[in-house]
Amino acid sequence: MASIVIAEDDRDIAELLKTVLSNAGHAVRTAPDGAAALDLIVHDSPDLVILDHHMPGMSGLEVADRLRAEASTHDIPVIMLSAATPAAARQLCDVTISKPVRPKHLLEAATELLEAREAHPGTAAQLADVPRLLAVSDFLTRPAQAAGLDAFAQQLAVLTGVPTAAITLMLNDSAVVAGSYGLPKWVREAGGVPAEWSPDAIVVAEDVPVLIGDSRVSDEYADTPLFAVSGVRSYASVPLHSPEGHVVGTLxxxxxxxGTCTEETVQILHSQRSAALGLLSPVGPAPADA
Known part of the structure; x- marks a missing residue:
């Protein structure tokens, strides 16, 4: 059972959503506006927040912005409901759902977010670690050459025999693509993907490699967008460390x-970490791999 707060000014819709989620075994409280929702959230520390966008006084977007700005609420998963979702919502909310809301769709989204939170309860906090983020920022502000990183990613694809490769830098909420080869156009144009879309969030938060032979038989990853939307079946990733030892990104x-990615793939990725870091930080020597 999870604790859920719903902010919705339409009483009938609020009661419908509460009934759907309560029938699934969750403890649900509702608020008629953004200010009341913030009070409930601070008091209850819920596992999930569901926000209507257009509410009197304070919009759902404003509520989400305040939640992300506070350390105590920053990591709470947020679903936004809106007939016209504002662009900024995709930066602040984990999931956006168009109105009119299908109860089944909402329940599926809520279940996925809650299961992810339960499976990796410390991931968000580890990604938000300030010294780690400062180390990532240091790499992002260095004069690395995108063309060189793209060429390195192409070489990595050749070495591993896997058609798509990327060098990423992991912020608290997104995996930024520093260099790539074979990625879908929409990922390249966006510059990356939300952190929760990719296993790289686990790689960085837990400082461990991830190897997925077939996502369709993986209970943990089968329904995540990277696999469900892009059709990725096989995946391998290793952490990249700053000279100070912070995990800043991945190969x-x-x-x-x-079945394309194997233990041998992981070993090849490990062997290429120093070269990748050298390209990410051309102003200084790359640290030796451990």
């Missing part, structure tokens, strides 16, 4: 075919 490869 990763992926394929739409199952």
């Amino acid at each position: 990763c490869v992926m394929d739409e075919a199952p």
Whole structure:
């Protein structure tokens, strides 16, 4: 059972959503506006928040912005409901759902977010670690050459025999693509993906490699957007460390075919970490791999 707060000014819709989620076993409280929702959230520390966007006084977007600005509420998963979702909502909310809301769709989204939170309860806090983020920022502000990183990613694809490769830098809420080869156009144009979309969030938060032979038989990753939307079946990723030892990003490869990524793939990725860091920080020497 999870604790959920719903902010919705339409009483009938609020009661419908409460009934759907309560029938699924969750403890649900509702608020008629943004200010009341903030009071409930601070008091209850819920596992999930569901926000209507257009509410009197304070919009759902303003509530989400305040939640992300406070350390005590920063990591609470947020779903936004709106007939016209504002662009900024995708930066502040984990999921956006168009109105009119289908109860089944809402329940599926809520279940996925709650299961992810339960499976990796410390991931968000570890990604938000300030010294780690400062180290990531240091790499982002260095004069690395995108063309060189893209060429390195192409070489990585050749070395591993896997058609798609990327060098990422992991912020608290997104995986930024520093260099890539074979990634879908929409990922390249966006510059990356939300952190929760990718196993790289686990790689960075837990400082461990991830190897997925076939996402369709993985209970943990099968429904995550990277696999469900992009059709990726095979995946391997290893952490990249700053000279001070902070995990700042990853080297990763992926394929739409199952079984392409193996233990040997992971070893090849490990062997290429120093070269990748040298390209990310051309103003100084790359640290030696552990």
